[in-house]
Amino acid sequence: MTFTIQAVIFDSDGTLLDSETLGMDLLWELARDAGLPLTRDEAHRRFRGVGIAEVGGWVMAELGRTESDQVASFVDRYHRGILRRFHEALAPMPGAVDLLEALPLPVAVATNGPREKVGLGLALTGLDRFFGDKVFSAPELGHFKPDPELFLIAARALKTPPGRCAVVEDSLPGLVAGLAAGMRVYSLHPREGLPEDLAAQLVFIDSLSDFGRKIGLLPPPTMTKH
Structure with missing residues (x-):
């Protein structure tokens, strides 16, 4: 050949x-928990292929939270959460x-x-x-x-x-x-x-x-x- x-x-x-569904669902849940009313489909469309820090920055900006520690906390929660989900379902x-x-x-x-x-x-x-x-x-x-x-x-x-x-x-x-x-x-x-x-x-x-x-x-x- x-x-x-x-x-x-x-x-x-x-x-x-x-892993994409695992990751997109986690981002959706984190955004929702932070107070952003996205649907699951909206979150998947918006966050697919986007870096986690960029997602965190966008979510916090939408909520009017500009402090850098807010974005860092979002990213940290994502990384800890996705590792757990990998072990459970990847x-x-x-x-x-x-x-x-x-x-x-x-x-x-x-x-x-x-x-x-x-x-x-x-x-x-x-x-x-x-x-x-x-x-x-x-x-x-x-x-x-x-x-x-x-x-x-x-x-x-x-x-x-x-x-x-x-x-x-x-x-x-x-x-x-x-x-x-x-x-x-x-x-x-x-x-x-x-x-x-x-x-x-x-x-x-x-x-x-x-x-x-x-x-x-x-x-x-x-x-x-x-």
Whole structure:
């Protein structure tokens, strides 16, 4: 099998780890507890792909609370809460293990999340064995998506030109960053809600298994006989 792609860089939350609902629900609950009357759907739409400190800042600004310690307290409550929820309910995204076991290419994780969180998530789900030290965290490196530098750092570590890297992402900042890095970007984010000029540059997938099929790695789904 011939691959034009020579390496794959994955986002973490909502891409490899089935953590996005856990995280979005926690942010919704924290915002609601602080006094902000958001619905669950509103919170998920507004907070998806946004850094926790930015979410905390927005929530406090909406409530007219400008003290920095209010934002710091929100962020601290999130980090403590999400670690508990990871231990209780975190799972790999459907198809993640099968894809990574079959993928004969170097892989990395590039995430806007803190290293402690992504490291724990990968360890709890057993996905850490696929990535070793190829996990790149924006807070640690100082480059947050949509800045493409996080992906470029990962590509250099994988010793692969950016144009030969595939990015698998589910958030708008990550999609923008992957394209800006000059990589082929596979989107778990649906076309709906994305700017059309951005959507035209993406390859849309509905699962990690679909990604495997699109790159010629996994066979098409078996047809059910009636």
